[in-house]
Amino acid sequence: MNSPPKSLSRLITTLVIGSAILLLAFLLAVFLVRRREPPEQVMPPELSLAVELVRMTPEDVPMLIVGRGEAVPIEVVPMTPQVAGEVIRTHEHLFVGEVIPAGETLIEIDPRDYESRLAQIRAQAAQARSGLARLRTQYTSDGKRLKTLERNCDLSHNDYKRLQGLFENEEVGALSNVERAEMTYNRARDAQELMTQNVSLYPARIIEAEQGLLAAEAALEVAELNLERTAIKAPFDARIQEKRVEAGQYVAPGVPVLTLANDATIEIIVPLDSRDVRTGLRFNEPTATETSLSWFDTVTPVSCRVFWTEATASQYWMGQLDRIVSFNQATRTITVAIRVSAEEARAGTSELPLVAGMFCRVEIPGIVMQQVYRLPRWSVTFENQVYVANEERLSYRDVDVLRMQHEQAFIQSGFNSGDLVITTRLLNPLPGSKINYVEEAIISSTDLKNSAGGESAL
Numbered sequence: 001m002n003s004p005p006k007s008l009s010r011l012i013t014t015l016v017i018g019s020a021i022l023l024l025a026f027l028l029a030v031f032l033v034r035r036r037e038p039p040e041q042v043m044p045p046e047l048s049l050a051v052e053l054v055r056m057t058p059e060d061v062p063m064l065i066v067g068r069g070e071a072v073p074i075e076v077v078p079m080t081p082q083v084a085g086e087v088i089r090t091h092e093h094l095f096v097g098e099v100i101p102a103g104e105t106l107i108e109i110d111p112r113d114y115e116s117r118l119a120q121i122r123a124q125a126a127q128a129r130s131g132l133a134r135l136r137t138q139y140t141s142d143g144k145r146l147k148t149l150e151r152n153c154d155l156s157h158n159d160y161k162r163l164q165g166l167f168e169n170e171e172v173g174a175l176s177n178v179e180r181a182e183m184t185y186n187r188a189r190d191a192q193e194l195m196t197q198n199v200s201l202y203p204a205r206i207i208e209a210e211q212g213l214l215a216a217e218a219a220l221e222v223a224e225l226n227l228e229r230t231a232i233k234a235p236f237d238a239r240i241q242e243k244r245v246e247a248g249q250y251v252a253p254g255v256p257v258l259t260l261a262n263d264a265t266i267e268i269i270v271p272l273d274s275r276d277v278r279t280g281l282r283f284n285e286p287t288a289t290e291t292s293l294s295w296f297d298t299v300t301p302v303s304c305r306v307f308w309t310e311a312t313a314s315q316y317w318m319g320q321l322d323r324i325v326s327f328n329q330a331t332r333t334i335t336v337a338i339r340v341s342a343e344e345a346r347a348g349t350s351e352l353p354l355v356a357g358m359f360c361r362v363e364i365p366g367i368v369m370q371q372v373y374r375l376p377r378w379s380v381t382f383e384n385q386v387y388v389a390n391e392e393r394l395s396y397r398d399v400d401v402l403r404m405q406h407e408q409a410f411i412q413s414g415f416n417s418g419d420l421v422i423t424t425r426l427l428n429p430l431p432g433s434k435i436n437y438v439e440e441a442i443i444s445s446t447d448l449k450n451s452a453g454g455e456s457a458l
Helices: 006-035 112-169 175-228 274-280 342-347 445-450
Strands: 053-055 059-079 085-090 105-109 231-233 238-243 258-273 303-308 317-328 333-341 359-376 385-389 394-398 400-405 408-413 420-422
Touching (some): 053 445, 059 238, 059 400, 112 175, 258 274, 274 359, 303 333, 333 359, 359 445
Antiparallel strands (some): 053 420, 059 258, 059 359, 258 333, 303 317, 385 420, 400 408
């Protein structure tokens, strides 16, 4: 019988040895597992959140309505010559940006043509005046002469009738005497009738002369006015905003040569959200003497703070709410006008004066929000919730936010006076989380008034 090959014997031996090793390893693993002891379970310490707290105290806070607009002068006047001619002189400081006092001559137009015209019309007016006086004198004189002629006519008529009666009734005298008396009477009557006609025309001639004198005086007034208009003067303390004229230039009526700005009062035209105007702006009660037009009532002229957007928050000027300007249907905004006097524009806390062209932020105090609670804006979530401290535990509280103003939120309801509200910024904290705070560091909500973003103390 043949023996198995050696290679087969070695293979079987290897398999047996390997299986034995695996078995011993398995048995050792089972032994070690059974002898293992479970680890001791230790509870980790509870972590607490370090927070800052504010104690709620109700207060009355004026609503602050904020808008932005550009400062503009109260008047911008284009100056247009009213007479034509050559510019012979301009003001020595007639440059853009210069301020020229009221009454000083800005531009002088050659007045010689207008002086000649004035002299001519003045002579015509004097001639018309003397002609009217002469006509009135003649009227008086001819009126007296008419009475004399009437008397002469009466005497001639009586003499003619007397001679005619003697000749016809008593055959006394001659026919030639009667005829001469009749001729004298006829001449006297013709003279009287001619004078009567002349005197009757005097009132119409006098009226015509008076009208001619009025026309001459009106022309004289126009000529004087035209001569006066050759000097264009500053109607107020004027800042030269635009200049389009030089000495030697010919100017004509209707062509603007200067643009003047009146900076005595600066206006900021500010569009406001119509909801802010409806809920916050204060209006005066209409009186019986005010117009009955369908328009806004007169706004209460409250003091406002005006900030230049390029300056710091501590630099401002004081202005006054003046009026409602317009309502914009497209943007649903109501535009108001804020006025700042020249004295205040220079005397504000800013290093620079308030001037036309500055883009400004305006704070207008509105109605007073009664018994509201003040919090930093970030303390209120988008869901109108706040985190409150409840026996060293964090909890949520739903609140009714009346208004967001600057970086502060004003709560109308949702908690009571004395509640502790967490003002530390937290990212989705779990309700019931333990909190850690310093009792001495708790401040009242009214202490937030003077913090950044509080309302202006107007």
